[in-house]
Amino acid sequence: MSREPLPLTALPAPELLSVVIPARDAAALLPRQLAALGRQDYPGRWEVVVADNGSTDDTAATALRWADRLPNLRVVAAPARTGINHARNSGAVTARGDVLVFCDADDTATPGWLRAMARAAGTAHLVGGYPAPYTTANHHARSWRTPQPRDRLPVALDYLPFAMGCSLGVRTDVFHALGGFDESYAGGGDEVEFCWRALLADYTLAYAPDAVMRYHQREHLGPLVRQAYGYGNGDAHLMRDFRAHGLPAITPATAARTWLQLLRRLPELTDRERAGRWCYDAAFRVGRLNGSIRYRVPCL
Template sequence: MTASVVIAYHRGLPGLETQLDALARQDYPGEFEVIVSDNEGSEVLRRFVDSHPARHRLGLRWVDSSGVAGTSHARNVGTRSAVHDFIVYCDQDDAVHPGWLSAMVAAGADYDLVGGPLEAESLNDPVVAAWRPLTDPAEAVVLARFLPITFGCNLGVRRAVFDAVDGWDETYPTAGSDVEFCWRVQTAGYTFGHVPEAMVAYRYRTGLRESFDQVVDYAVAEARVAKQYGAPGRQWWWLPIHAAVVVGLCPVWPWAWSRRQRGKWVWLTGNLIGRLRGSVRYRVVYL
């Protein structure tokens, strides 16, 4: 199977270089291309892509997706310009492992939608890597006690399936778009496969404030998707448990003064606030 790799781009230099280097080290023996879908409309990026030393090895191309802001639009434009029938997505600031594309393409022969795990150790300071928990690489992530998902930075889909479900929902410009896409594909009757070998090194945000804003956005968007698909979510009694953990890790206590503990607290607190905010905004219990 041949493959097209789509990267949604916005103000991603010089970090994009790390991802392109990782793609150039893939052990995949087949034909593939890499499409950088430019949601910024950057001439600097276009010149960077046109002159990149690995452009022939990667089949590297630039496409303009600056007409509508958002990752979903960039992925749609990139996908619709692809020449191959299997589409895989990764992000501009991460780094796919060497066997990533081989594993994704192999799984794409058996499933309509595939995805793999993330790891935080390769690209992050150990303190920052401890802020946000990741699931067991052997298991798919299941949100709201509904259906499994994979992240937009590590997702593969057959082009025919992408077309059948009308691509990424651009009313979800960033947060929640991958959850919505995965659930829409599966509820349309297509199959999902988790691929533990398709590992991606995931880069965390390093500021406490930006980490807080990110997790709040995630939780609010997840509440919207849960409402849209009628996902059962967690029971109401999770709220006091979550709140108790937030209080127990609060940086006012001496055992939570370290930057490692403050980061964990920010992530847990932001998740709780986002769930409450999303529950109110979308009139759904998403706790």
């Protein structure tokens, strides 16, 4: 049974926003996001922190080229541990703002994104924007994943809502009270775990529908399959950590129906548009299977 978000609480308007961008080998993609941030219409004070997670390309140098076009932009090194949560935590530690706003290097913020995130940050401890899916070349990829709901935050595993890490804001004092992101999560469940932990600690989470982040869909099967596998593995990790807090179990009957449906959908592999969706769903299920073994929980 899902739990409803807690009532929103009036909070002070942010005095300084810190936009934190975790990045690894993102030199080719990062300029698009930085250019989008340069077009923000937010009138308040803000800064940009790029956390370089041990890149082997020119990610850091690429980011610094934008220092004269973005407010107080700086790059922090985060090579100690590979993973998006380590990069997020490293960036947050050096941030000076009273509100942290996280986004990804391979997406692009719409002009009103930061303004909408700031406005919502005055209503709740955590906020999440809307990830609008887009592709640059392969239009078939738009159907490979189910888009997030437009009128609300997504709910994972029929339990609690969460904000996607590509558009997630949190009060800085709350971030530190929670101990930041759990760095044992990598490739799936990372932002879900953070939001759920916050909600279970009685912090509030609000949706900012006007904070639209253009979320770049994976357009090739290899990256798509790796992403889906990570998400499935992450679900099992979440099941291990939150089943004692009321996360509903996945019944054997439900798991069996899901795998049977996947087998029945095998003919989709002959259709170019639907093949990607089948591959995504299959990789996701295999990730759950692996996670069930790894974390010793039933999450099939």
